[in-house]
Amino acid sequence: MLVYHLPGTFETREAHLDLLWEAGATGLEERAGLIRAYFDARSDLHADIADGEWREEVEQDWQAEFRRTLRPVKAGRLTIVPPWLTREVEAGQLPLIIEPGMAFGTGHHATTRMAVEALSELDLTGLRVLDVGTGSGVLAIAAALLGAEHALGVDIDPITIPIARENAEINSVPAGRSRFEEGSLGLDHADWQDEPSDVLVANLYAELHDLLAGEYAAQLRAGGPLILTGILTNKLPLVREALDREGFEAVQVREDGEWVLLTARAPAAR
Ligand SMILES: C[S@@+](CC[C@H](N)C(=O)[O-])C[C@H]1O[C@@H](n2cnc3c(N)ncnc32)[C@H](O)[C@@H]1O
Structure with missing residues (x-):
């Protein structure tokens, strides 16, 4: 599972939310001071939002269950x-x-x-x-x-x-x-x-x-x-x-x- 981690909230990052969707985000989530944007493939996001970070996360079946x-x-x-x-x-x-x-x-x-x-x-x-x-x-x-x-x-x-x-x-x-x-x-x-x-x-x-x-x-x-x-x-x-x-x-x-x-x-x- 590919996730772009961006410090902040939907409110403080309002200006960046459209960029995430335009870059192909399949979903956005805000959790404990972090925006998590889910992607199927990497895109050139760093050019627009420099302080985010790409993370490959293992989807834990037990969590879904x-x-x-x-x-x-x-x-x-x-x-x-x-x-x-x-x-x-x-x-x-x-x-x-x-x-x-x-x-x-x-x-x-x-x-x-x-x-x-x-x-x-x-x-x-x-x-x-x-x-x-x-x-x-x-x-x-x-x-x-x-x-x-x-x-x-x-x-x-x-x-x-x-x-x-x-x-x-x-x-x-x-x-x-x-x-x-x-x-x-x-x-x-x-x-x-x-x-x-x-x-x-x-x-x-x-x-x-x-x-x-x-x-x-x-x-x-x-x-x-x-x-x-x-x-x-x-x-x-x-x-x-x-x-x-x-x-x-x-x-x-x-x-x-x-x-x-x-x-x-x-x-x-x-
Ligand atoms: C069993 S959980 C209770 C969580 C929630 N209040 C509930 O009822 O479901 C206990 C919580 O107390 C915290 N805790 C442990 N020792 C503590 C202490 N001495 N003072 C304050 N919080 C403490 C733990 O970090 C944990 O989040």
């Missing part, structure tokens, strides 16, 4: 779908469009689905939601679609940030209602950590929840809902103890196979 077998995933009031299946979203359900790619969070993992369900049960209208370990941005975007005034997604893996931003754009989340930043809780240089959160959701893993439980309590407003998942059933006691230690209340447990989701309320007074 994975895309073919993807189905919409219903999670509370939302249905998580890839962009080509939006027409399959049932009436009354809100589509949450996620381009399957390099970041975790297509909705096909039980933990993502349970977290979207838990968010969907809350009235998020006018609230500030923090998503720690945002991956594809799926949970922050879900919060924004469910009415949150502001959804902030943070992740220690920098590759996730442009992907999450792009997914927010695909879902037409209005500018200023979502933000994605590299980072985490408990780091010194957390310059995004400017305001307390009304709701905090984190799909990480049990040992990290144990480490971060104090940060969750400090970041959340008193009584604010906490949603934690990524927890294997045998690690549940570790997270429960951490929440008890930090004074979280109304702890509830849900299970799906080997995975657990916990909901709780931040301590009333700290």
Whole structure:
């Protein structure tokens, strides 16, 4: 498969899009800050667009197969779908469009689905939601679609940030209602950590929840809902103890196979 890689977006490269089509592109795709133009044969593009690059990519059958077998995933009031299946979203359900790619969070993992369900049960209208370990941005975007005034997604893996931003754009989340930043809780240089959160959701893993439980309590407003998942059933006691230690209340447990989701309320007074 022959692909011409061009840094930028459809917007910043508007002047070059016609040139790509005229040069024989069979398709254009914008992904994570890169335009990918598909070609059957090389052309003299470098003369017109000097900063692009030709790449021969191996078409991975498993990828095509994975895309073919993807189905919409219903999670509370939302249905998580890839962009080509939006027409399959049932009436009354809100589509949450996620381009399957390099970041975790297509909705096909039980933990993502349970977290979207838990968010969907809350009235998020006018609230500030923090998503720690945002991956594809799926949970922050879900919060924004469910009415949150502001959804902030943070992740220690920098590759996730442009992907999450792009997914927010695909879902037409209005500018200023979502933000994605590299980072985490408990780091010194957390310059995004400017305001307390009304709701905090984190799909990480049990040992990290144990480490971060104090940060969750400090970041959340008193009584604010906490949603934690990524927890294997045998690690549940570790997270429960951490929440008890930090004074979280109304702890509830849900299970799906080997995975657990916990909901709780931040301590009333700290
Ligand atoms: C299981 S994925 C969850 C993705 C998405 N939120 C979802 O629910 O599908 C966990 C994400 O957390 C990120 N992560 C791991 N450790 C982290 C940390 N200490 N702080 C913030 N993000 C972290 C990973 O890079 C990964 O993108």
